[in-house]
Amino acid sequence: MKAFTYERAAxxxxxxxxxxxxxxxxxxxxxTNLLDLMKLQxxxxxxxxxxxxxxxxxxxxxxxxxxxxxxxxxxxDLAAHPRVRRDYALLSRALLxxxxxxxRNRATTAGNLLQRTRCPYFYDPQQACNKRLPGSGCAAMxxxxxxxxxxxxxxxCIATHPSDMAVAMRALDAQVETVRGDGSTRKIPLAxxxxxxxxxxxxxxxxxxxxxxxGVVLPPPLGGQHIYHKVRDRASYAFAIVxxxxxxxxxxxxxxxxxxxxPQPWRVEAAEQSRDARRIAARLLEGAxxxxxxxxxxxxxxxxxxxxxxxxxx
Numbered sequence: 001m002k003a004f005t006y007e008r009a010a011x012x013x014x015x016x017x018x019x020x021x022x023x024x025x026x027x028x029x030x031x032t033n034l035l036d037l038m039k040l041q042x043x044x045x046x047x048x049x050x051x052x053x054x055x056x057x058x059x060x061x062x063x064x065x066x067x068x069x070x071x072x073x074x075x076x077d078l079a080a081h082p083r084v085r086r087d088y089a090l091l092s093r094a095l096l097x098x099x100x101x102x103x104r105n106r107a108t109t110a111g112n113l114l115q116r117t118r119c120p121y122f123y124d125p126q127q128a129c130n131k132r133l134p135g136s137g138c139a140a141m142x143x144x145x146x147x148x149x150x151x152x153x154x155x156x157c158i159a160t161h162p163s164d165m166a167v168a169m170r171a172l173d174a175q176v177e178t179v180r181g182d183g184s185t186r187k188i189p190l191a192x193x194x195x196x197x198x199x200x201x202x203x204x205x206x207x208x209x210x211x212x213x214x215g216v217v218l219p220p221p222l223g224g225q226h227i228y229h230k231v232r233d234r235a236s237y238a239f240a241i242v243x244x245x246x247x248x249x250x251x252x253x254x255x256x257x258x259x260x261x262x263p264q265p266w267r268v269e270a271a272e273q274s275r276d277a278r279r280i281a282a283r284l285l286e287g288a289x290x291x292x293x294x295x296x297x298x299x300x301x302x303x304x305x306x307x308x309x310x311x312x313x314x
Contacts, residue, residue, distance in 0.1 A: 002041065008050045012214050013183045015049050020181025020210025027051050027212060029072055030106040032099075033115045040123065042132055056214055059083065065220035068177075071110035071213045075165065076101065078109060087221035090245050093228040094168035100237045110213035112165045113176070113193070114205065117263075118239050119148060119159035130156045131201045146293040147241055151285055152262035157201030158291075161194065161264050167245045168228060170265035171257035175217045181210035187217065194264035201263075224249035225312040229304055231260075242297055244304045248275075248312035256280055256305065261297055277306035 009015035009027075019025040024046035028034055037043035056070040059081050067083060078084055079095035099107065121127040121139040128137035140148055140158050148158045174190045188206065195203050207213075225248040232238040240260035247255040254275055257267040271283035281302035288298060 002038075002044045004044075004046050004048055006048045006050065008053050010053075012051075012054055012056070012179045012212055015051055015054070016179045016181045016210045016212040017183070018047075018210075019049055019212065020208075022047050023209060025049055025210075029108045030074070030111050032103050032107045033111065037116065040125065042123065042125065051212070062217070067218045069109050069216045069218070071108060071215050073109045074105060075099070075107045075109070075112060076104040079104065088168075088172060088218060088226070090171060090226035090228055090247055091165065091168040091218075093226065094164040094243075094245060097228060097230045097243070098164035103237075109165070109216055112163050113169070113190075113213070113216075115163055116204070117159035118162045120144065122159060131159060131197075131204075134200070134202045144293070145291050147239070147260070148291075148294060149263055150261050150290045150294055150297045151266060151288045152196060152264065153289070154197045154199065154201065156199050157197040157263070159197075159201070159263060160260055161262065162239045163265065164228070164230065164240065164243060164259060166190070166265040167243055167257045167259040169216065169218075170267050171245045171247055171255040172218050172222075176213055177215040177217060178207065178211050178213050180208055185214075190216075190265070191267070197263050204263075222247050222249055222255070227308050227312055229308050231300060231304055242300050242304055244301070244308050246305070246308050246312065248309065254280075254309070256284065258284060258301060258305075261285075261301065275309065277309050278302055281305050 026045035028048045029051050057072040058070045060068045062068055075095050079092045085092045121129045122132050127139040130138050138157055149160045169190050176188045176193055179185050228245045230240050230243040232240055243259035245257045253272045257265050268284050271280045274280055285298055
């Protein structure tokens, strides 16, 4: 076991300031991902900052009709919230597809967005992984990569982002609220929260050192049909091979985001000018690079999207 120190944060700004001063610090809330990584010594923080005591666990209506979700709202509570179920059903459905009930009771909104890949080579310290150890290589390239990325990846990493909730948030145009180490705050569109792997796949987010997510803001609801469909190897708790989240209003462009195919929730707004599944999928996956094992994901996205759009029209 690697020793670490621990403290409970007094307020968000103090937590961010402490983390900014200490490059080996990590925030901990539900711990559903971080604790597993610490046990495997993939993550070895020297200092943990417990943020559970901060007042960031509320879901609040906004004056413009939108919704603010505190960073510490548990996934189970968010999925069951009456306003979310009524106006942002895509988010509720994605959360319920995302994990076991036990994990949903502990996992938080911010932690879900920032969870790390479940690529098997990332989780195996005996294998090369540029995300875990920069410059070591990517064993997934020539290994078992059936479940890995077909779009948005690079020659250095083909890991996928595992979050179901992030797919829904991306389709809903969510923004992330943060506080920096100097006490200043900002809003980051979810599309800009995630970094493309490029040649630095270990740099996964655009957050600054010590920057703490305090909430997520959703714009006023769109109405229409909200559908989330997840294709996985088993009906019980499993990560997506492909997932599709759509919002289909009565008029205007659809919203489409896809999971299980990229290092981040994948959306291409230019693809949404059509309501034809084949055309949308072709634009979404333009430039895809597949392996022999995961090439099946391309037609699977198109077929899944077609089924979802047909359901929305029914």
